[in-house]
Amino acid sequence: MxxxxxxxxxxxxxxxxxxxxxxxxxxxxxxxxxxxxxxxxxxxxxxxxxxxxxxxxxxxxxxxxxxxxxxxxxxxxxxxxxxxxxLLGSIEQFQGRLGEAQGELSGSLKFGTVDAMMTNRALNLQGALGEFHRVAPRVRLEIDVAAPQVLYQGLLDGAYQIVLMPWMSSLPSHFRSQTIFSEVQKLYCAKGHPLFDIPDERITDARLKAQPFAGRTYMTDETICGVTFSWSAATPHMEGTLLLLLSGVYIGFLPDHYAEEFVNKGQLRVLAPARMTFEDPFHIAYPRERPSRAAEALARAIVAGVR
Missing domain, CATH: 1.10.10.10 (Winged helix-like DNA-binding domain superfamily/Winged helix DNA-binding domain)
Structure with missing residues (x-):
């Protein structure tokens, strides 16, 4: 058989x-x-x-x-x-190289990115996508929003030809990586949480450790900003973290640009920003050897859009 x-x-x-x-x-x-x-x-x-x-x-x-x-x-x-x-990677390479031989970019380009990029003022991603279409109108662009570990594995497997994600030191040397901006992460809780009305000077490490913490599935180190939090929930996406925080039960980190709207509405509050703040560097990555011209064109557009 x-x-x-x-x-x-x-x-x-x-x-x-x-x-x-x-x-x-x-x-x-x-x-x-x-x-x-x-x-x-x-x-x-x-x-x-x-x-x-x-x-x-x-x-x-x-x-x-x-x-x-x-x-x-x-x-x-x-x-x-x-x-x-x-097989699919070879077909896409053939289509891309055929287009290059004909003097134009064609075929398809699979681009992966994390969520919560729309509110990031350091990155004009929508403008970059518009510019990419202007220089490569015949390229079929496929965008996937996924967790960093999914993007990383997809880049290794060939599922993505270019990704935008938090920096990872384990990326193999045969991939080209360029850090383009850093995202500021701060600690938040929602209205109704026990810490919401506590002054920052009274928010000690011990108090933070005692609160249920909503972490991210790709953050393997439980100690953040010197505090070993009590991990009680985990999600790979910013929206998932926001939902958990708005429940009033958890504390957790969010990009400051993503949380700003909810802070202004009085729904979220920053906790001890002088201590509980860190920067998360972001990079674009794509194959170093014989990268597609479409991937290089999108990379240039993204870099040009960084403010």
């Missing part, structure tokens, strides 16, 4: 239908499940399931297990996924 399955794979003809099914498969794995991939694919869960069934029938392989226990790739699924990323 396994030999027959391998023969099917060897005889598989890759047409538009097969490529479409493989793209659906790659999106499912990227989003870690059928339901999570619905928004990205613009499909219902039933349609996604049908696509996966057709792909498995064409390959003669079981690619994943799905059910109450969650989404899990089989060993064959992991191998096919790795081959799929290589």
């Amino acid at each position: 396994r030999n027959r399955s391998r023969q099917r794979v060897l005889n598989l003809s890759l047409g538009d239908v097969e490529l479409r099914l493989l793209r659906v498969f790659a999106a499912i794995v990227h989003h870690n499940g059928f339901s999570a991939a619905q928004a990205a694919l613009g499909m219902t869960q039933q349609t996604i399931s049908t696509h996966m069934r057709h792909l498995e029938e064409r390959l003669g392989l079981r690619l994943c297990e799905r059910g109450r226990s969650g989404f899990l790739l089989t060993e064959e699924g992991r191998q096919v996924h790795a081959a799929t990323l290589d």
Whole structure:
């Protein structure tokens, strides 16, 4: 049976239908499940399931297990996924290089970024995207908003050709990285929280340690600004942190530009800013060797938009 399955794979003809099914498969794995991939694919869960069934029938392989226990790739699924990323990456490189040979940028560019960039006055990202379209109108730009660890892994896997994310020292040397700005993070609580009306001079480290803390899933070091907080909740996104803070239960860090509106409305309050403040450097990163011209063009536009 396994030999027959391998023969099917060897005889598989890759047409538009097969490529479409493989793209659906790659999106499912990227989003870690059928339901999570619905928004990205613009499909219902039933349609996604049908696509996966057709792909498995064409390959003669079981690619994943799905059910109450969650989404899990089989060993064959992991191998096919790795081959799929290589194939799709090669197709995109071909399209890009063909466009370059014809004297214009074309193909597609996958750009990943973290959330809460719209309110960042240090970065005119929307202006950069407009400028990129002006210089590369034939490039199909795909933007994904994801957690830093997802962006990092996606850059390594080739799911993204360029990313904007907090600086990570572990990025391999074959990626080009440029720090472009630093985001100021401050500690906040919401109205109704026990610390909301306490003067800063009375907010001691011991008081902070005693409060439920909403951290971020990618911050592995529990000690921040010299305080070992009591981690009681975690989320990878700024909006998730904001929701937790507005519950009135937690304290947590937010970018000052993102929290400003809620501070002005009296919904949030900064806690001990003289001590509980740190800077989070952001960088853009893309492959160092033979990067796509589209990625370089977007990088230049983003850098030019930094205020």
